[in-house]
Amino acid sequence: MEKEEYTMKKNIKRTISFLIFCFLLVPWGVDAFELGPFDASFYLLNQTYIRAWHGPDDIMQSRNEFNFELTYSEIPHTTFFINLRPFYDAVYDIEDEGTGGNARHLRSGWAHNLIRNDDRDPFLRECYLDYHLKSTDIRLGRQIVAWGKSDGVYMLDIINPFNYRNPSEFKEELTRIPLWMLNVNQGICDYGTFQLLWIFDKYRSNMFPGFRISQDGYHDWTFNTVTLSNELYVIFDDFFKNALGIPEGYPVVFREPAHNFKNSKFGARWSGLWKGFSYTLNYFYTWSDPFDWPNTGLAATSYAIKRRADRISVFGLSLDKYFEKPLNGVVRLETAYTKNMPFYLPDTNLQERDQIGYMLGYDRWVHKDWLLSFQLWQNFILDPVHHKNAYVGFGATEFDFNTFTVANGLIDPIVSNLTAYLAHDGFFMGDTGHVEFFFLNNLNEGYKWFWTKFRYELTDQINLAIGMNFFWGNEDDLFGQFHDNDNIFFEIKYGFI
Amino acid sequence: MGLVLPLIVTLGALLAPLGIGYGAEVVLKETVMGKEYRIEKVDGEPGNFWVYWGEEKDKWEPRVWQPKELKEQGPIFYYNMGKKLGEEEKRFPISAVKLMREDIITATQFHDAYFTNNMLPNYMNTFQDNFFAELYNVKGKRLTMGGFEFMKQYRQAIDYPEGEPQRKYVFVQNEPEESSGVGMVQIVYMGAKADDNFLYLPAVRKVRRLAVASVQDYIARSIVRNEDNALSKPQPTQEYKWTGESGLCKYRGKEYPGHGTAADGLLYQNDPNYKGEDHTWVEGIGEPGRIMEVVSKDPGWWYGKQVRLFGLLTGYPWQEDTYDQKGRLIRQMVTNQGIYVAGFKDPRFHWGTIKGIEQSTGFSNRIYSFNIGLDLGIPDDFFQEKTLLKELKDLNAWR
Numbered sequence: 001m002e003k004e005e006y007t008m009k010k011n012i013k014r015t016i017s018f019l020i021f022c023f024l025l026v027p028w029g030v031d032a033f034e035l036g037p038f039d040a041s042f043y044l045l046n047q048t049y050i051r052a053w054h055g056p057d058d059i060m061q062s063r064n065e066f067n068f069e070l071t072y073s074e075i076p077h078t079t080f081f082i083n084l085r086p087f088y089d090a091v092y093d094i095e096d097e098g099t100g101g102n103a104r105h106l107r108s109g110w111a112h113n114l115i116r117n118d119d120r121d122p123f124l125r126e127c128y129l130d131y132h133l134k135s136t137d138i139r140l141g142r143q144i145v146a147w148g149k150s151d152g153v154y155m156l157d158i159i160n161p162f163n164y165r166n167p168s169e170f171k172e173e174l175t176r177i178p179l180w181m182l183n184v185n186q187g188i189c190d191y192g193t194f195q196l197l198w199i200f201d202k203y204r205s206n207m208f209p210g211f212r213i214s215q216d217g218y219h220d221w222t223f224n225t226v227t228l229s230n231e232l233y234v235i236f237d238d239f240f241k242n243a244l245g246i247p248e249g250y251p252v253v254f255r256e257p258a259h260n261f262k263n264s265k266f267g268a269r270w271s272g273l274w275k276g277f278s279y280t281l282n283y284f285y286t287w288s289d290p291f292d293w294p295n296t297g298l299a300a301t302s303y304a305i306k307r308r309a310d311r312i313s314v315f316g317l318s319l320d321k322y323f324e325k326p327l328n329g330v331v332r333l334e335t336a337y338t339k340n341m342p343f344y345l346p347d348t349n350l351q352e353r354d355q356i357g358y359m360l361g362y363d364r365w366v367h368k369d370w371l372l373s374f375q376l377w378q379n380f381i382l383d384p385v386h387h388k389n390a391y392v393g394f395g396a397t398e399f400d401f402n403t404f405t406v407a408n409g410l411i412d413p414i415v416s417n418l419t420a421y422l423a424h425d426g427f428f429m430g431d432t433g434h435v436e437f438f439f440l441n442n443l444n445e446g447y448k449w450f451w452t453k454f455r456y457e458l459t460d461q462i463n464l465a466i467g468m469n470f471f472w473g474n475e476d477d478l479f480g481q482f483h484d485n486d487n488i489f490f491e492i493k494y495g496f497i
Numbered sequence: 498m499g500l501v502l503p504l505i506v507t508l509g510a511l512l513a514p515l516g517i518g519y520g521a522e523v524v525l526k527e528t529v530m531g532k533e534y535r536i537e538k539v540d541g542e543p544g545n546f547w548v549y550w551g552e553e554k555d556k557w558e559p560r561v562w563q564p565k566e567l568k569e570q571g572p573i574f575y576y577n578m579g580k581k582l583g584e585e586e587k588r589f590p591i592s593a594v595k596l597m598r599e600d601i602i603t604a605t606q607f608h609d610a611y612f613t614n615n616m617l618p619n620y621m622n623t624f625q626d627n628f629f630a631e632l633y634n635v636k637g638k639r640l641t642m643g644g645f646e647f648m649k650q651y652r653q654a655i656d657y658p659e660g661e662p663q664r665k666y667v668f669v670q671n672e673p674e675e676s677s678g679v680g681m682v683q684i685v686y687m688g689a690k691a692d693d694n695f696l697y698l699p700a701v702r703k704v705r706r707l708a709v710a711s712v713q714d715y716i717a718r719s720i721v722r723n724e725d726n727a728l729s730k731p732q733p734t735q736e737y738k739w740t741g742e743s744g745l746c747k748y749r750g751k752e753y754p755g756h757g758t759a760a761d762g763l764l765y766q767n768d769p770n771y772k773g774e775d776h777t778w779v780e781g782i783g784e785p786g787r788i789m790e791v792v793s794k795d796p797g798w799w800y801g802k803q804v805r806l807f808g809l810l811t812g813y814p815w816q817e818d819t820y821d822q823k824g825r826l827i828r829q830m831v832t833n834q835g836i837y838v839a840g841f842k843d844p845r846f847h848w849g850t851i852k853g854i855e856q857s858t859g860f861s862n863r864i865y866s867f868n869i870g871l872d873l874g875i876p877d878d879f880f881q882e883k884t885l886l887k888e889l890k891d892l893n894a895w896r
Contacts, residue, residue, distance in 0.1 A: 041674050043675075073890055076896065081890070134876075135878060144702055173702060193883045278882065320706040322706060328709075332706070363708055368713060369710070429640070430718040430860075460639075460641050460672070460674075461674070495677075
């Protein structure tokens with residue numbers, strides 16, 4: 001107990017030191033012009049999530065971020081930009097339940113990014129050089145590129161992976177993982193723009209809590225299926241070592257694609273305007289997230305797991321147009337066809353299938369200044385094994401050792417979701433009050449997610465926000481599994497330009 | 498002696514039409530909209546002038562915030578500047594101002610062709626500037642907003658084909674920090690065709706097509722509404738008309754502690770953000786003006802009537818009063834123009850400041866423009882979605 005108290009005090013001191021460090025970095029009383037030829041801006045942000053309705057009343061996250069941006073554009077046709085974003089999540093120091101209570105297993109991967117975790121939340125967030133000449137724009141460096149016209153639906157928006165440390169984080173900019181790439185845009189007369197991407201970064205994937213087996217399901221936002229896999233691997237490993245006497249146990253070996261030109265990701269996009277339609281045609285040659293392949297090719301006979309990524313190709317189209325009466329709104333469409341995507345069968349073997357998804361959206365203003373938006377999103381796994389409960393979803397919690405199959409959390413090859421979004425930016429003096437509501441309803445399994453946030457600009461520099469997340473569904477579906485994570489969250493942000 | 502005095506009076510009466518009065522030197526005599534517009538120096542008061550327009554007479558005195566050219570020339574400055582812009586340097590085919598002065602354009606046509614609150618772009622093919630706005634409530638709480646904008650004109654005539662682009666804009670906000678990076682491309686079409694609006698949100702790094710927003714909405718951190726913006730075309734619910742009245746632009750309006758007056762040209766010379774030539778400006782006092790009334794036929798509209806005063810020589814929208822459906826004054830705006838623009842040898846008008854007070858809320862607002870660039874040749878393909886994805890950092894972004 002004394003040792004725990006000492007560790008807790010030491011960690012609290014570390015947290016305070018970090019905040020003081022950020023405080024000292026802030027150019028108090030200094031404006032951007034005083035940084036010589038550089039334009040600068042920064043913000044300090046605290047996001048605290050509290051589980052308030054189910055389970056222990058604990059803090060799930062108390063993330064402190066310092067974001068610093070510097071721009072230099074004195075050289076003609078050229079701009080240099082750098083964005084640093086150190087963070088420290090104090091939940092590992094101040095909470096002894098949930099995520100915080102498992103600091104021993106989770107701290108190294110999720111607490112901060114000071115000289116670590118560059119693969120999910122880098123300290124050097126963006127760093128690029130822009131060169132512009134006539135119709136050519138070139139951006140070289142670590143950057144973020146977002147494709148598509150959807151909100152919260154990632155069919156074409158897959159250039160940069162995401163950090164799923166908190167899947168309810170609505171501001172995508174905070175959780176995208178930047179990549180080193182060459183991004184070239186060439187305008188072609190009045191016809192449109194052709195974009196080429198060459199992503200020469202190391203292999204990077206979406207990052208989920210629980211990626212390391214040792215993390216088990218300790219993190220509050222670990223998907224059930226990840227927890228189940230981790231626990232199974234521990235069971236198998238123990239069985240192989242102790243029951244079968246195999247010293248290697250049941251290893252899970254992750255082999256990233258080698259970092260070379262051949263393993264780069266390549267993207268191409270054409271965008272244009274035609275008869276009022278703003279459209280894009282997209283192609284992306286990329287890698288999937290890592291999947292766990294049984295080393296013998298068959299789960300039942302395997303004695304090791306090869307965790308590896310597969311090459312996939314994504315072809316897509318997006319378009320939008322404003323329609324006058326009677327629609328008086330914008331209609332958006334996004335569709336993507338993915339070749340050779342792996343899916344887990346209930347027997348834990350993998351099957352590669354093509355999939356096609358589309359999103360149809362509609363946005364309009366209502367009652368003068370409320371923005372209302374709907375999206376219908378459907379995803380089809382082509383040529384499935386079955387038409388019901390065909391593949392393992394993210395919510396599985398049970399494994400039947402008799403049949404050697406995943407016993408729940410299965411999904412259909414066709415998944416349909418409906419989303420609704422409502423926002424108002426015009427409360428109080430100077431439109432300083434903003435409110436948003438978001439609702440997702442799955443039409444197959446019935447799970448739901450509701451998110452809301454109210455933000456108030458107290459001053460030009462200080463923003464305050466309060467919000468909530470609610471999840472409904474079964475324990476073995478995508479959002480129902482997070483029912484105990486219903487939370488209230490607070491944000492305080494100090495920003496300066 | 499009895500004969501000398503009548504002789505002097507008779508001579509004076511004969512000489513008066515020639516601009517020679519009782520010791521008053523006439524600086525200008527012109528006919529504007531059928532009435533005589535005359536400027537005379539005030540005897541014994543160097544630098545002061547009498548301004549006459551028809552039966553109306555007013556005294557013009559220099560103010561400390563005015564540029565030296567205006568102080569030196571007096572109100573003839575408007576005539577010189579307006580003529581130079583309107584007739585000698587016609588870079589752009591349309592002169593809505595000239596047509597207004599000659600009374601051959603309806604108020605609706607004028608509103609459509611005119612670049613509200615910022616007359617200079619009426620004469621130029623492209624325009625760019627930084628803008629900055631301050632909003633105050635009655636307790637003095639201040640909120641700011643800033644950014645930069647680019648504009649290109651396409652309309653070549655008053656009767657330009659319907660559905661063709663009239664103007665294209667790029668706006669980028671760079672303060673406050675929370676809104677930094679928000680950008681918009683807007684394409685305004687001739688006639689009833691709805692604008693194309695594209696919004697870039699840094700939070701999602703994507704460009705979104707926007708439905709046309711309500712013109713009655715406020716522009717964030719201001720008392721200005723979308724309808725006031727130059728982007729807004731004549732609304733079908735509004736009736737635009739020239740009134741039979743017109744008059745000299747005058748100082749008016751009450752004093753608001755801490756904010757100056759809405760309707761005079763006094764601004765805050767001690768404002769630390771703005772120094773030098775950009776801090777001098779003109780406000781139209783002494784120029785003959787034409788009045789446009791805008792009456793809303795919609796009883797639910799945010800106003801019942803607007804009364805706008807445009808300078809007949811310069812074309813500037815110097816003053817605007819807005820009344821609700823019950824005839825109560827709910828907002829007053831003035832436009833002040835600066836006269837130095839980088840890259841031009843001679844002084845010329847540029848958009849200086851819009852000031853306003855909203856009586857209905859007690860909010861007051863100042864919107865500044867600086868780092869003006871005119872006719873710099875912004876290319877057409879700059880005004881596209883892809884420009885927003887570049888996350889522009891400054892006015893040189895297109896070079």
